[in-house]
Every structure is written in C-alpha cells, then in structure tokens.
Amino acid sequence: MGIEKISFETLPDPGLVEPTDALVKVEQCAICGSDLHPYFGRERGIDRHTVMGHEFVGEVVEIGSSVKSIKKGDRVMSPFTTSCGACYYCSIGLSCRCIYGQLFGWRENGLGLHGGQAEFVRVPLADSTLIKIPEGVSNEEGLLLGDVMSTGFYCARQAELKPGGTYAVIGCGPVGLMAVCGALELGAEKIFAIDFVDDRLAIAKRLGAYGINAGKQNALEIIHHHTEGRGVDGVMEAVGNHAAGKLAYDLVRPGGVISVVGVCNDDRFAFSPEQAYTKNLTYKVGRCPVRSTIESLLPIVQEKKYPITSIITHRMNLSDGVKGYDLFANKKENCLKVIMTP
Numbered sequence: 001m002g003i004e005k006i007s008f009e010t011l012p013d014p015g016l017v018e019p020t021d022a023l024v025k026v027e028q029c030a031i032c033g034s035d036l037h038p039y040f041g042r043e044r045g046i047d048r049h050t051v052m053g054h055e056f057v058g059e060v061v062e063i064g065s066s067v068k069s070i071k072k073g074d075r076v077m078s079p080f081t082t083s084c085g086a087c088y089y090c091s092i093g094l095s096c097r098c099i100y101g102q103l104f105g106w107r108e109n110g111l112g113l114h115g116g117q118a119e120f121v122r123v124p125l126a127d128s129t130l131i132k133i134p135e136g137v138s139n140e141e142g143l144l145l146g147d148v149m150s151t152g153f154y155c156a157r158q159a160e161l162k163p164g165g166t167y168a169v170i171g172c173g174p175v176g177l178m179a180v181c182g183a184l185e186l187g188a189e190k191i192f193a194i195d196f197v198d199d200r201l202a203i204a205k206r207l208g209a210y211g212i213n214a215g216k217q218n219a220l221e222i223i224h225h226h227t228e229g230r231g232v233d234g235v236m237e238a239v240g241n242h243a244a245g246k247l248a249y250d251l252v253r254p255g256g257v258i259s260v261v262g263v264c265n266d267d268r269f270a271f272s273p274e275q276a277y278t279k280n281l282t283y284k285v286g287r288c289p290v291r292s293t294i295e296s297l298l299p300i301v302q303e304k305k306y307p308i309t310s311i312i313t314h315r316m317n318l319s320d321g322v323k324g325y326d327l328f329a330n331k332k333e334n335c336l337k338v339i340m341t342p
Helices: 033-039 139-145 148-158 174-185 198-207 219-226 242-251 273-278 290-302 318-329
Strands: 022-031 055-063 075-077 106-108 111-113 120-123 166-170 190-195 210-213 232-237 252-260 282-285 314-317 338-341
Touching (some): 022 139, 033 318, 075 139, 139 148, 139 290, 174 190, 190 198, 190 219, 219 242, 314 318
Parallel strands (some): 166 190, 166 232, 190 210, 252 282, 314 338
Antiparallel strands (some): 022 055, 106 111
16 A cells, blocks of 8 residues: 555455465454554565454364364464474474464565454464464463564563563563563563653553653663662663664663564664673574464463553454554554454
8 A cells, every 4th residue: 555554455365275274263363563664664565455464363264184283163373473383493492483484464576474454364384383272361362472472571581581680671562561571470670661651651560660751761870870880681672773772782781681572674783793792792683483482471371470461452343453553553542552353
C-alpha cells in the first residue's frame, strides 16, 4: 500500500503446500513493534498484499501427510519464525537462524510466508515449529510467549544477569516490560526502567522496577547516584535506535553487558570500537530464538508469576486492524499492545 498505509482485504485462503505443513485457524493475533518497520518504510521490499503479522494462536484444522506430533483440533501457539528442529542452528538453541526457517508476514518477490493477521495461516515445518498450548495457559499468554515474553526474557538472559545486580531496561514497550519480568526472574536486585511515557513507566513500577522518565529526569545522574558512580551491571535495550544505543553505553559500568533486542535500522553504532574497548564492554545483539526458549518459560506462565497480559491495552476485531495499526504506531489512547480476533 505504501508508507503508513495498510488495508483490510479479502484474499484466497491458504492451503497446504508441503507434506510438513499445517493449516491453523487463527483465534487471536497481535501487532508487534517489528510490524512497524515496513509500516514506516524502515524496511523495504515486502510485496503488496502480503498478510502481515507473526504473533498468532489458534486451532489446527488441517495437517500434511508427514506431520506426526501435531493433530487436527490441537490448540497451538507459534514462534515468529519457522524452524526445522534438526539443523546445526536448531541443535545449538539458535532456532531463529534455522537454515530452513522463514519469518511469518514477510513476502518478497513472490517468495516467503504470509502472516497471522488473518483467519487462517499456513505453517511450514509444523512438527518442529508449532507448540501445543498446555493446560493453565490462555490464548493471550500463548500469544505473548510466541514473541514478546520470550524476547524480553531472552534479552535479560543475554545481559548475563546475576542475583543481587543492578540493571537498566531502556524502552518500556511490550518487550521492555517483559525484560523487567525476566530480570526479576533472574534475581536482579534493582532494575531501572527508562522511557518517555508515564503510563508505561507506571506498569514497569507495578512489576517491580524503578521508573525514570528520560524526558523529565537525568537517567545517568540517577543511576550513578545509586551505583556509587559506576553505572549498572547490564543494560537491556529494547528500542533499537541511535539514542537508545548511546544511552545504553553511557549507563553501563566498565566490564558490563549491553543486551540489544530492539531492531535498529541505523547505519552506525552509537559508540566506536575504541570506546567499547576502553570500557571492556560486552555487546550482545540479535533475534530471539523463540522455539528454543518458549518451553522453558511455560512453567513461569502456568504459575502466573508475572501479570504478563497486563501489557494488553486494546482488544478488537481483525476488521478494525487498520485502526489498530494507527493506535499502536502513533501511541494513541495509551496503546501498548493490540490483540485482534478474526
């Protein structure tokens, strides 16, 4: 459609293509911050009439002849990428880099996968991609496990959190708030949550973080005051731009870790190799391997340790998705997370 243009359309229903495919009837889907990169034109190349979205849950309604572990009628959740479960990268827990993997909601030059913001979605490599939703896990929780919660907890793990440490989260969107939960789960003693939106900071505070409004307060001064001038042991950066990268560098202590899961389209790092060297910095960045991560998080969800669905601010019909994108992209009505039902 064009930059900041999206439409609600009727397209042919997907069908099975390979014997390893499954067809899922979508019960709920969501808009993710990553969907905004093509929406705002930061990533080009996506074909017109591509079904967007990589966060969905639903019921399996058809399976290919080679699918064994998933059956018709199963309630399932899905990572945002497919994976084979057997290649080198899957075997080392990096399922997001599976050599056969594809991202839902990205088609380019006629190739790729349609996404889950639809009534039905085709899932390749169904046995190793889909996960049955167990008892004690709601559709909304399964939806968040498929991306946002897993990515937030992965961000915390990448930051090498240690019990008793002091950490910062930059960006209190859905992933940043889940990183706060991940930091708590790993035993962080103090977590500083940094954002410009008071409503988001209020949620971070309810989760157990110390909120800093970067538009009204000096985050560096506050954190240095609480750390004897050192800085935090690690920073979880969930924004993905130059300003967030620079702030992360400024806040982390020498010998600390910066963990980045925010997708950044800038051409340059916010700091130089020399600056990283001088600070003995560890910098970790990349896509969350959700399929390799999700099962370890299921007990946390089943125990209801954290109110993860509290980040959902808007629930609507899929037919209102154009409005949903506008609310989410422009932070209208204090929008934080949009869930849609076909």
